[in-house]
Amino acid sequence: MGTAALPNDPLWPRAGDWPPLDALDPGERADLALVGVPAFSTSLSPTGAHATPAAIRAALRRYSPTLMADRGRRSDARSLDDLVVVDAGDVAEPDGPEGEARVRAAVAAAASRAGAVVALGGDNSLTSPVALGVWGDRLATAGLITLDAHYDLRDGVSNGSPVRRLLEAGLDGRRVVQIGIADFVNSREYADRARDAGITVVHRDELHRRPMDEVFAEALEIAGAGGGPIHVDLDVDVCDRAVAPGCPASVPGGLSAWELRQAARAAGADPRVESIDLAEVDATADAADGRTVRLAALCVLEVAAGIALR
Secondary structure, eight states: OOTTTOOOOTTOOOOOOOGGGGOOOTTOOEEEEEEEEEEOOTTTOOOOOGGGHHHHHHHHTTTTSEEOTTTTEEEEESSHHHHGGEEEOSSSSSOOOHHHHHHHOOOOOOOTTTTEEEEOOOOOOOOOOOHHHGGGGGGOEEEEEOOOOOOOOOOOTTOOHHHHHHHHTTTOOGGGGEEOOOOTOEEEOOOHHHHHTTTTEETTHHHHHHHHHHHHHHHHHHHTTTTTTOOOOOOGGGTTTOOOOTTTOOOTTTTTTTHHHHHHHHHHHHEEEEEEEEEOGGGGGOOTTTTHHHHHHHHHHHHHEEEEEE
């Protein structure tokens, strides 16, 4: 999915190619900072997710940083170029205890210079160190929203354990909302863990009856009840396998691409959301048209759009 052949039109700017974090002037703050977290070594499924941050950055070049006019909401087109967006690069070797310490330090540094941080994964193990790095000493008041087909409450350290690890670190389960939990890809034992922890679970089927914007607004109120920062985990395997074939654990019948994008924009639009991660995309296993990586790139732009439309 190379970008070398993309046409050059001076009247059609391209997204991406944002300056590095250290290009900010002293005292200047960005609206959004990207941090690549190419975690992959503890994944329960073989994955090439370490290749994904670079693939997302390349895919961003396929898109324009422009929001179109929308009758009743925006009368004119609007450019995301009005935002200050920076890229902090990738965390080297982010797996393992020392790697996770580097992740926490990198996202903390980015969060200190930006209103919001988007972590480009990498497998879902990144959620724990990214959230902890941004929350710092505010864990007692923090909240978590996941869009994921899975509970991620497994024992051990893997891409199946980040929610359990955050609970054990001190996150209050009553401020955790899990959207998109699906049949046939979880166990009764982990469902019991979620219930016992006080987690609010939104089954995938509920999204057939209620629109995503309504569900996500409710999730924000639950996760934000402590008055602290909210982290949003966008695990792309929550989506239907037809739109996310590059996710090892995506299944037929998941969320639509539009629903995930809608959630990403809603996350960016709420100032209580200080961090978002994009996880579980394996760029090396994507369809030939790169649809999964392209969806992840569009979610980055949707977060930026949410910030721009606050």
